[in-house]
Amino acid sequence: MIDEHQYDCPLCGLDFFGATCHSACPMSGDCAMVRCPRCGYEFVQEGSIVAMLRRFTAPWRKHDSPGHR
Amino acid sequence: MSQLALQRCHPTAELPTGGPRKLLLIGNPNVGKSLLFGFLTKRYVTVSNYPGTTVEITSAKATIGGEQRLVVDTPGTNGLIPQSDDERVARDILLNSPGADVVQVGDMSNIRRTLLLSLQIAEYGVPFTLCLNMSDEARERNSEVDATALSETLGIPVVATSALRRWNLERLKREAVRPALARVTTQYPEAIEEGIAEISRGEELTRGFALAILAGDETLTPFIAEEKRPRLDAIRQEVQRKVRLPLSVAIANARVAAVDKLLGEASTQKAASRSNFRDWLGGISMHPIWGVPVLAFVLYVAWWFVGKFGAGQMVDLLESKIFEQHVNVWTIQLLDFLARFPHQHAIEEKLIRAAYTGAAGLTFTQQVAKFFHDIVVGPYGIVTMALTYAIAIVLPVVITFFFFFGVLEDSGYLPRLAVMLNRLFRKMGLNGKAVLPMVLGLGCDTMATLTTRILETKKEATIVTILLALGVPCSAQLGVIMAMLGPLSFTAVAIWLSVIVGTIFLVGYLAAKVVPGEAGDFILEIPPIRIPRLSNITIKVLARTEWYLKEAVPLFIIGTLLLYVLDATQMLSRIQQIMSPLVVAGLGLPAEASNAFLIGFLRRDYGAAGLFAMQRAGQLNAVQTVVSLTVITLFIPCIANLLVILKERGTRMGLAIAGFIIVYSFGIGVVMNVVFKAFKVTLS
Ligand SMILES: Nc1nc2c(ncn2[C@@H]2O[C@H](COP(=O)(O)OP(=O)(O)OP(=O)(O)O)[C@@H](O)[C@H]2O)c(=O)[nH]1
Ligand SMILES: [Zn+2]
Ligand SMILES: [Zn+2]
Numbered sequence: 001m002i003d004e005h006q007y008d009c010p011l012c013g014l015d016f017f018g019a020t021c022h023s024a025c026p027m028s029g030d031c032a033m034v035r036c037p038r039c040g041y042e043f044v045q046e047g048s049i050v051a052m053l054r055r056f057t058a059p060w061r062k063h064d065s066p067g068h069r
Numbered sequence: 070m071s072q073l074a075l076q077r078c079h080p081t082a083e084l085p086t087g088g089p090r091k092l093l094l095i096g097n098p099n100v101g102k103s104l105l106f107g108f109l110t111k112r113y114v115t116v117s118n119y120p121g122t123t124v125e126i127t128s129a130k131a132t133i134g135g136e137q138r139l140v141v142d143t144p145g146t147n148g149l150i151p152q153s154d155d156e157r158v159a160r161d162i163l164l165n166s167p168g169a170d171v172v173q174v175g176d177m178s179n180i181r182r183t184l185l186l187s188l189q190i191a192e193y194g195v196p197f198t199l200c201l202n203m204s205d206e207a208r209e210r211n212s213e214v215d216a217t218a219l220s221e222t223l224g225i226p227v228v229a230t231s232a233l234r235r236w237n238l239e240r241l242k243r244e245a246v247r248p249a250l251a252r253v254t255t256q257y258p259e260a261i262e263e264g265i266a267e268i269s270r271g272e273e274l275t276r277g278f279a280l281a282i283l284a285g286d287e288t289l290t291p292f293i294a295e296e297k298r299p300r301l302d303a304i305r306q307e308v309q310r311k312v313r314l315p316l317s318v319a320i321a322n323a324r325v326a327a328v329d330k331l332l333g334e335a336s337t338q339k340a341a342s343r344s345n346f347r348d349w350l351g352g353i354s355m356h357p358i359w360g361v362p363v364l365a366f367v368l369y370v371a372w373w374f375v376g377k378f379g380a381g382q383m384v385d386l387l388e389s390k391i392f393e394q395h396v397n398v399w400t401i402q403l404l405d406f407l408a409r410f411p412h413q414h415a416i417e418e419k420l421i422r423a424a425y426t427g428a429a430g431l432t433f434t435q436q437v438a439k440f441f442h443d444i445v446v447g448p449y450g451i452v453t454m455a456l457t458y459a460i461a462i463v464l465p466v467v468i469t470f471f472f473f474f475g476v477l478e479d480s481g482y483l484p485r486l487a488v489m490l491n492r493l494f495r496k497m498g499l500n501g502k503a504v505l506p507m508v509l510g511l512g513c514d515t516m517a518t519l520t521t522r523i524l525e526t527k528k529e530a531t532i533v534t535i536l537l538a539l540g541v542p543c544s545a546q547l548g549v550i551m552a553m554l555g556p557l558s559f560t561a562v563a564i565w566l567s568v569i570v571g572t573i574f575l576v577g578y579l580a581a582k583v584v585p586g587e588a589g590d591f592i593l594e595i596p597p598i599r600i601p602r603l604s605n606i607t608i609k610v611l612a613r614t615e616w617y618l619k620e621a622v623p624l625f626i627i628g629t630l631l632l633y634v635l636d637a638t639q640m641l642s643r644i645q646q647i648m649s650p651l652v653v654a655g656l657g658l659p660a661e662a663s664n665a666f667l668i669g670f671l672r673r674d675y676g677a678a679g680l681f682a683m684q685r686a687g688q689l690n691a692v693q694t695v696v697s698l699t700v701i702t703l704f705i706p707c708i709a710n711l712l713v714i715l716k717e718r719g720t721r722m723g724l725a726i727a728g729f730i731i732v733y734s735f736g737i738g739v740v741m742n743v744v745f746k747a748f749k750v751t752l753s
Contacts, residue, residue, distance in 0.1 A: 008239055010478035011487070011508065033616070041509050043478075044616045050608050
């Protein structure tokens, strides 16, 4: 499955594109876990709640100025 | 841009203006700019000839780091003094795009060549972000460059990426829109420095521009007002007279020397910046001995935050205030209205309870009504048990835990924990290989069990599987366990912790016995310690909570229905009778605790929630809580995990593992109970 999201692995710091392998958990066909291709750490994909919030706050976040580090 | 005094706009050298701000990719040839460009933009690519040339420029609009940008891929160039049409176009785009975000893309394995260009971009006073691409190749060749150290030396964002493997592209996007002015100045021979000063006198002009004039860059001529050209020529000839080598060569040499100096600094920077508090913290949290108190502190904070705040205040609010007083009362009243049969609910403290009496001698229709009534609001009702447990008890706990866990993830502590445990295990002569799956188990035990495939021998895989199932609760379960620990005394928590840690070391010890030889090291890239960002954490908490609701609540409902059926068929009391020698006599718990262990087979957090509810209702004292909590912690994590164990290890081995875990967890519980009884420990 090609997934356009990009993820940032909390364990090894790898930024990767697309969920190469969703959970093989036998309890659910499409579990929301994303697995890091480098270290194997598994974490939760942003679900529909976050997606919805992103949509709602999108017009409003545009005005953020790019902060310098 | 500052060379305006000299600079006359190159008449044809403008890309279309208007629209979003530009983001330029600039770099040496063949460093992967085009590939990166493809990932940054994905769609709507425009290819056009650069005005007045046959050089093709690719550009596309895209959202980068949340900002609209026109991303422009420039031709590969080795320097900003152009030797070809391509290089000239690259330089012109750079100089003609004031205010653009500039990303220099370089080959990490070719760091000198990359930095040579960086220095020149810096000399033009252009803020930029450095992307060290092809880090995969650099890693293979063992020529990796420390991006963090380089970033500190240069004072600009530096991101190590691999366009091929798609490493770190998200971080590149974030940093691409935060370019900075580099803090490096190349020192040139005195005569050249004087020349720079002379050229710049009375002009607001960058060093890069002055140097290009000194180096005899003829492509700059159109940028210079005609009347100024003779003076600049004179200065150049004057400087050349004092310098033995051709000026362009002398300048290039000075840059190479500067790059070498930079690289030297960047490698010592690493050692020097240890004095920094965050690095110090990052360092000790990985230390095999000092890392232990750090871990203890982290656990203490978790206990306090999740156990006291989440399980105390939040559960009180949701369970006592919202569910007991409103949701449950309303649903009971609603069902009593819809499904009528004679019965009286128990009333405690003016609150209607699910338990009821007086439902004897019912007619058939009343039996049917009772069936629907009980399935929703009976003692094993979907609302009064499954949802009360899932939403009123477990949800506030896991939300606070997810928040805490999000902070851990975002701060960069997890990889350090893995390194620390690995070192600790090896110091104790144990097998460090088991550590990574264990840390992975914090995410999900089921998945971590699958990763045991990478272990070399069957024995190793078996041991790690047992270790995972026994000692490592997945994140949601850890939350509920913390909740039960909340009201306990410090001693009680310490006892629970030592039993779990002892188990891990016991299995680790067995692992070392059974699997001799050097344990292979695992390689983790350690990201810097970061200050967690609230927005990141909030997103994670929401995502995890949603996942939890989807994944766990159905199992809670199935478990409740199971109990309901067992209860309706009188099987439940039979099971309680059968288990009573173990649960009542062996573990010293009330008979109903067997329900919790029963549903604990589905998910151990559900079992723990049952125990937690009993604890809240005052049915478990401190000793009973510690004993039952230890058993449920050591129990098989969830039915999914059991299925994976059976699949991965084969049915026979899988059943043996499951059998061992059940016997071990209850066995430890019985031993604890006996010891507590013998020494009359109350733990209160
Ligand atoms: N191993 C590795 N190869 C890469 C990476 N990025 C790009 N490449 C390869 O390097 C080669 C050059 O990539 P391009 O994207 O064409 O490079 P470029 O910088 O656009 O080249 P010019 O346009 O000539 O400057 C291609 O074969 C890519 O597949 C990387 O991160 N790792
Ligand atoms: Zn990872
Ligand atoms: Zn009723």
